[in-house]
Amino acid sequence: MSKVLVIGAGGVSSVAVHKMAQQIADGSGPFSDILLASRTLEKCESIALSVKKRTDVDISVEQLDADDVPATVALIEKSGPDLVVNLALPYQDLPIMDACLATKTDYLDTANYEPRDEAKFEYKWQWDYHERFKEAGIMALLGSGFDPGVTSVFTCWLKKHHFDRIDTLDILDCNGGDHGQHFATNFNPEINIREITAPARHWEDGQWVETPALSHKQAFDFEEVGEKNMYLMYHEEIESLKTHIPEIRRIRFWMTFGDAYLTHLEVLQNVGMTSIEEIEYQGKKIVPLQFLKAVLPEPASLGETTKGKTNIGVIATGVKNGEQKTVYVKNICSHEAAFQETGNQGVSYTTGVPAMIGSALMLSNKWRGDGVFNMEQFDPDPFMDMLNAHGLPWKVEQLDAPLDF
Structure with a gap:
C-alpha cells in the first residue's frame, strides 16, 4: 500500500482525492494514506471534511507554497510519500x-x-528532465488528465486495437454544461483564458500550421449534448502525440465555446483585461489577467449550479488490413452526477479521475519506467479498464466516412 502527496486544492484535486479515498474505503486500490497540501490551508481542510463525510476516510493536510522548492523538499522528506501528485x-x-x-x-x-510571463505551452522544459529522472531511478508521468491524458490513451488504444496505421486524428472537447453565470471558466480562469487567446496550431505533414486564435470554426453534433460550434486550438497533447506516434500525418484539437462566452472574452481582450503584461495601479504592479481571475467565480464553486454534460473524444482515420476506416471513441460525463459523487462539476471530474488512475497505475507498477513519460508511451488497456470502473465509461463507434472538414 502506498502514500501519496497531492499538491493543490482546486476542483481537480478534490475529485482526485475523493476517488483515491473511495479505494482506501473499499480496499480496492494501491492507496493507503493521502496528504493534501496547498498554499491555502482552508481549502485543504474543506476537501478533507468532504472526503470524511463521503467516504469516512481521514486525510492529512498541510500548508505549502509549491513555488518554494526547499519547503516542498522538506514536506516530502517529513511525510515520505511514494508519489507526488x-x-x-x-x-x-x-x-x-x-x-x-x-x-x-x-x-x-x-x-x-x-x-x-509568456503564454507558451510546450513539453521541452519537462522533457529536459528525462535523463536526470532516469539517473535518479524515478518516474515522472506527464499529462494524466483528460486532455491531455485520456485523449492520448484513447489514441493509443485505437492504434493497438483498430488500426495498423493512423493517418489523421481529431480531438474534440465539448462542454455542454450551463453554470448559470454570465461569464465564468470551468477551470482556473488564468490558465483557461491564456490557452484560448493563444494562436491556434495544429500538426500537418511534418510541420506546425499556425492560425489566429478562434479563427477556424466548425459545427458538430455531439451525442447527448447537441450541435455546438467548436474552434481549432493548440493543445499540448498534439506535441507529445506527434513525437511518440510520428506516423500521424495531421493532428487537430477542437474545443466548443458558446457565443455569449466569446462575446465576453472579446470585450475583455479589447479593454486589456486578458493581458499578462504587468501594469502599475495605485503604485503597485499588477497583471490584468490575474486581477480578472480574482473577480471571476471560483471554478470549484460552480459544481452545484452546473447542469448538462461533457463529451470528449478522438476521431481517428487510418488503415486496417489494407482498408481505410474511421473510428470515434469518447466519454460522456454528467455534471450533476459528478457533483453528487464528489461535490465538483464535470470538468474537474473528467480531469481528477484520470489523475487518480495514472497514480494507481504507477503505484501498482502497471505503468513503470525511469525517466519522464507521456501517457501514450504505456499500454492503454489497464487505463481504459479503470476508466470504465471509476466513473468515466467510454464508447467506440465506426463512422461511415472521415470528417469532411
Missing part, C-alpha cells in the same frame, strides 16, 4: 519536479509547464 498550477511543475529529484520521489501531473 501535482494538481497545482502549471507554473509550478518545474519547482515540484525539482523537489522530486532532490528526494528521489516519483511525480505525476495533468498539464505541461508554462512560464508565468
Whole structure:
C-alpha cells in the first residue's frame, strides 16, 4: 500500500482525492494514506471534511507554497510519500519536479509547464528532465488528465486495437454544461483564458500550421449534448502525440465555446483585461489577467449550479488490413452526477479521475519506467479498464466516412 502527496486544492484535486479515498474505503486500490497540501490551508481542510463525510476516510493536510522548492523538499522528506501528485498550477511543475529529484520521489501531473510571463505551452522544459529522472531511478508521468491524458490513451488504444496505421486524428472537447453565470471558466480562469487567446496550431505533414486564435470554426453534433460550434486550438497533447506516434500525418484539437462566452472574452481582450503584461495601479504592479481571475467565480464553486454534460473524444482515420476506416471513441460525463459523487462539476471530474488512475497505475507498477513519460508511451488497456470502473465509461463507434472538414 502506498502514500501519496497531492499538491493543490482546486476542483481537480478534490475529485482526485475523493476517488483515491473511495479505494482506501473499499480496499480496492494501491492507496493507503493521502496528504493534501496547498498554499491555502482552508481549502485543504474543506476537501478533507468532504472526503470524511463521503467516504469516512481521514486525510492529512498541510500548508505549502509549491513555488518554494526547499519547503516542498522538506514536506516530502517529513511525510515520505511514494508519489507526488501535482494538481497545482502549471507554473509550478518545474519547482515540484525539482523537489522530486532532490528526494528521489516519483511525480505525476495533468498539464505541461508554462512560464508565468509568456503564454507558451510546450513539453521541452519537462522533457529536459528525462535523463536526470532516469539517473535518479524515478518516474515522472506527464499529462494524466483528460486532455491531455485520456485523449492520448484513447489514441493509443485505437492504434493497438483498430488500426495498423493512423493517418489523421481529431480531438474534440465539448462542454455542454450551463453554470448559470454570465461569464465564468470551468477551470482556473488564468490558465483557461491564456490557452484560448493563444494562436491556434495544429500538426500537418511534418510541420506546425499556425492560425489566429478562434479563427477556424466548425459545427458538430455531439451525442447527448447537441450541435455546438467548436474552434481549432493548440493543445499540448498534439506535441507529445506527434513525437511518440510520428506516423500521424495531421493532428487537430477542437474545443466548443458558446457565443455569449466569446462575446465576453472579446470585450475583455479589447479593454486589456486578458493581458499578462504587468501594469502599475495605485503604485503597485499588477497583471490584468490575474486581477480578472480574482473577480471571476471560483471554478470549484460552480459544481452545484452546473447542469448538462461533457463529451470528449478522438476521431481517428487510418488503415486496417489494407482498408481505410474511421473510428470515434469518447466519454460522456454528467455534471450533476459528478457533483453528487464528489461535490465538483464535470470538468474537474473528467480531469481528477484520470489523475487518480495514472497514480494507481504507477503505484501498482502497471505503468513503470525511469525517466519522464507521456501517457501514450504505456499500454492503454489497464487505463481504459479503470476508466470504465471509476466513473468515466467510454464508447467506440465506426463512422461511415472521415470528417469532411
